[in-house]
Every structure is written in structure tokens, then in C-alpha cells.
Amino acid sequence: MTLLSHANRYPKISGKNRRIGVLVVDDIERLYNLAGPSQNSRRSLIGRTYSRKKFNRLLFGPGDPFCGGVDVRDCEFVSCSTDTRFAVSHGVHMQSVLFDEVRAPDAMIVSSATVLQNVVVRGGRKAAGLWCNPPLDGDVSEALLEWSRGGMAGVGLAIDLSGLAAPDSEVVGIPLSKLKWNPEIHIPVSTSWETSDCWGELDIPQKSFWRIPISRLRDCNCSEGLFTIPFPGDRGYEVKMEELARIESAGLLKR
Numbered sequence: 001m002t003l004l005s006h007a008n009r010y011p012k013i014s015g016k017n018r019r020i021g022v023l024v025v026d027d028i029e030r031l032y033n034l035a036g037p038s039q040n041s042r043r044s045l046i047g048r049t050y051s052r053k054k055f056n057r058l059l060f061g062p063g064d065p066f067c068g069g070v071d072v073r074d075c076e077f078v079s080c081s082t083d084t085r086f087a088v089s090h091g092v093h094m095q096s097v098l099f100d101e102v103r104a105p106d107a108m109i110v111s112s113a114t115v116l117q118n119v120v121v122r123g124g125r126k127a128a129g130l131w132c133n134p135p136l137d138g139d140v141s142e143a144l145l146e147w148s149r150g151g152m153a154g155v156g157l158a159i160d161l162s163g164l165a166a167p168d169s170e171v172v173g174i175p176l177s178k179l180k181w182n183p184e185i186h187i188p189v190s191t192s193w194e195t196s197d198c199w200g201e202l203d204i205p206q207k208s209f210w211r212i213p214i215s216r217l218r219d220c221n222c223s224e225g226l227f228t229i230p231f232p233g234d235r236g237y238e239v240k241m242e243e244l245a246r247i248e249s250a251g252l253l254k255r
Contacts, residue, residue, distance in 0.1 A: 034070050035059040044071040055082045058104065062111075063091035065147050071095075077102055085109070086128055090140045093151065094119055107131040107166075112173030113140050115151030122163030129166035129228070132159070134173035134220050152178070161186065161226075167234075172217060172225035181226055183255035187244075189213040190224045190252075198250045202243075209240045210247065 034043050035057060043063065058080070063070035069091055076098040086104035088094060090113035098120045099108065107129035108121065121130050152158065158178040159171060165185055176188050191214055193199060204210060213227045230240045247253050 037062050042069050045075055047074045049076045050080055051078045053080045057084045058082045058086045061089035061092040065091050072097055090135055101127050104128040111135055113145055113148045116158040117155045118157055120160045123166060125165050127166045129169040130161055132171040167228055167231055169228045172220045172222050176224055179226055185229055186226050187229055189227050191217050193252045202246045202250055204243055208243055210243055
């Protein structure tokens with residue numbers, strides 16, 4: 001069942017606010033109450049559709065799953081925008097949520113210290129990119145990390161970004177086996193590239209673009225991640241793609 005097919009199961013909004021995309025006050029308060037830390041109670045947003053809505057912010061969490069977690073389920077954000085932050089912080093449980101052509105000043109920042117299931121992020125080149133990374137050491141408790149790992153263990157598909165063409169996206173901290181991507185736009189990168197027997201023979205310069213994602217993985221203490229391929233017109237595009245062709249020819253890149 002697709003995310004869009006869930007629309008028939010959403011709670012109906014009565015009266016003059018029945019139209020999809022029109023937010024009543026309760027909707028706004030419900031959404032904005034998801035922003036920022038809380039240890040008072042669980043906060044949730046379930047079965048809501050927002051279309052062509054401009055938000056002051058689009059921020060979910062952080063939450064403490066042991067006493068004040070954040071649950072977002074069966075929601076859609078279609079052609080929405082914000083002039084400030086667009087983020088999913090640690091401690092959030094998000095399931096069957098669609099972000100379609102959402103625009104923001106920067107990428108959608110997602111903490112991997114979450115539980116994500118069937119989250120779809122898609123849009124064209126002007127949509128907000130996706131930037132998913134683990135939290136920095138000391139930013140979250142070990143108990144929260146264990147909660148995230150335990151919840152993600154039973155997840156088949158965490159994020160589907162196969163329809164996202166925004167530049168400069170990356171997903172680090174979530175296993176590649178739990179991601180769906182477009183191999184024409186995104187490629188999996190591994191730190192094992194540099195330790196392979198053939199790496200030295202590929203003549204990849206020290207300042208090569210392709211050493212940057214490897215460095216990013218090491219900084220995050222991760223062995224693999226997903227990164228956006230350079231687009232035609234990008235600076236040094238031909239050189240970057242020629243080097244990538246050598247990496248792929250050596251059998252290191254498995255799309």
C-alpha cells in the first residue's frame with residue numbers, strides 16, 4: 001500500500017476546514033509541539049496531510065523515548081516550505097511519512113538516533129536535500145542509542161530517497177540494506193575502497209572529490225553511506241565522473 005493510499009484513513013476535518021492543506025489552529029499547535037525537548041509526555045502527529053503550507057519551522061523532536069518521545073505516523077507534507085530549520089532530531093519515531101517537494105534554506109537534517117520506517121523523501125533539484133548523520137559523541141545517551149538500534153533492527157525499509165534529485169544529499173548511520181535509492185543519482189561509498197588492493201593503482205588524487213565522502217564516513221565512525229553523484233554543470237564534473245568510472249571499473253562501486 002502506498003503512502004498516498006493512506007489518505008482515506010486519515011481523520012476527517014469537518015466544517016470550513018475540510019479542504020486538504022488548510023490548517024486549523026489545533027493542527028499548528030500539534031505540529032509545533034513536536035519541536036524541542038520534552039520530558040513531560042509523549043507527543044504525536046498522526047494521520048495528517050499538509051499541502052502547499054509554509055511553516056515557520058519544520059522541526060520534529062528531539063524527544064526522550066523513555067518518558068517524552070515523539071511519534072509521527074501516516075502523514076504527508078506535499079509542496080510545503082519553511083524559511084528556517086527542517087529537521088528530524090534524535091528520539092523521534094517516524095513511520096509511513098511522505099515529504100514531497102519540500103523546500104527549505106538548507107537540507108533536511110535527520111539524526112540516525114531515531115527509528116525510521118517507510119519514510120519517503122522525494123523532489124526535484126530545488127527541493128531540500130537529505131542530510132542524515134549519527135549524533136556527535138556525547139550528544140545523546142547510550143540508552144537512547146540502544147533504543148534506536150533496537151527499533152531499527154526490525155525495520156525493512158527506513159528511507160526511500162529514490163525520487164529525490166536534490167544535490168548534496170547523504171545518508172550515513174543507517175545501513176544501506178535499509179535504504180532505497182536511484183543508482184543514477186546516488187551511490188554507496190565504503191571506507192573499504194581505500195584499503196582495497198587496487199586502490200593505489202587507480203591513481204585517485206589526494207584532493208579528489210571521492211576522498212571527501214570517505215573522510216565523512218570516517219568522521220562519523222561508519223563504514224558505508226549513500227552520497228549524491230555530481231550533476232552536469234558542477235565544477236570539475238568531467239574529472240569527478242572519470243575518476244568514478246575508474247572506481248567502478250575496479251569493482252569497488254556496487255550500485
